[in-house]
Amino acid sequence: MNHNDWITVDCVINGAPYRFTTSPAMPLAELLRSQGLLSIKQGCCVGECGACTVLVDGVAIDSCLYLAAWVEGKAIRTAEGESIGGQLSEIQQAYTRSGAVQCGFCTPGLIMATTALLAKPHAKPFTVLEIRQGLAGNLCRCTGYQMIVDTVQACDRPQE
CATH class of the missing domain: 3.10.20.30 (Beta-grasp domain)
Incomplete structure (x- = not known):
């Protein structure tokens, strides 16, 4: 070329x-x-x-x-753009606090998928199935996903 x-x-x-x-x-x-x-x-x-x-x-x-x-x-x-002034975003903090990250390789992608999911207008908390569908295509070989789903639920703030 x-x-x-x-x-x-x-x-x-x-x-x-x-x-x-x-x-x-x-x-x-x-x-x-x-x-x-x-x-x-x-x-x-x-x-x-x-x-x-x-x-x-x-x-x-x-x-x-x-x-x-x-x-x-x-x-x-x-994921670099999620933190502001060196302060991790709420989602980044939640992933760290909950132990949903282990080796960390998948974490930035999961954080971005979580950010996109939670930005969708919704009047009630996402169900476990909706969270799993929202994160589909993001693989984690370490956690078994339950801690990831729990983390997303902890961050979920329905919007009116």
């Missing part, structure tokens, strides 16, 4: 504007990691494990399958 085949992409990452020159075929996960956003894990690279989950315009996506070219004009949030 020669330099003329590359594209320029403007987007917002964790609240800051970014401009990239990239190959049209580069996965978003690779681009983000190349910018030092190492919470994005590259596990399966085929959209099966969720370790690379980020939010694009508030929607949880597998960044290993999402091309960097597709983020033109969009807002991306990673």
Whole structure:
């Protein structure tokens, strides 16, 4: 691929504007990691494990399958963007406090999936089934998931 085949992409990452020159075929996960956003894990690279989950315009996506070219004009949030001024978000604190994280490899992706789930308007707490469906596609080999579900329930604040 020669330099003329590359594209320029403007987007917002964790609240800051970014401009990239990239190959049209580069996965978003690779681009983000190349910018030092190492919470994005590259596990399966085929959209099966969720370790690379980020939010694009508030929607949880597998960044290993999402091309960097597709983020033109969009807002991306990673686990790094969840903390403010060095203070972990409520969801990050809950995962840490509850012991829902063990090896930690899946944690950033689960935090982002949880963030997207809990941002959905809902008038009553999510059921266990709704939580499991909301986190589907995020694999954890360590916990057995019950502590993760408990953590999401502890963070769930129905919205009116």
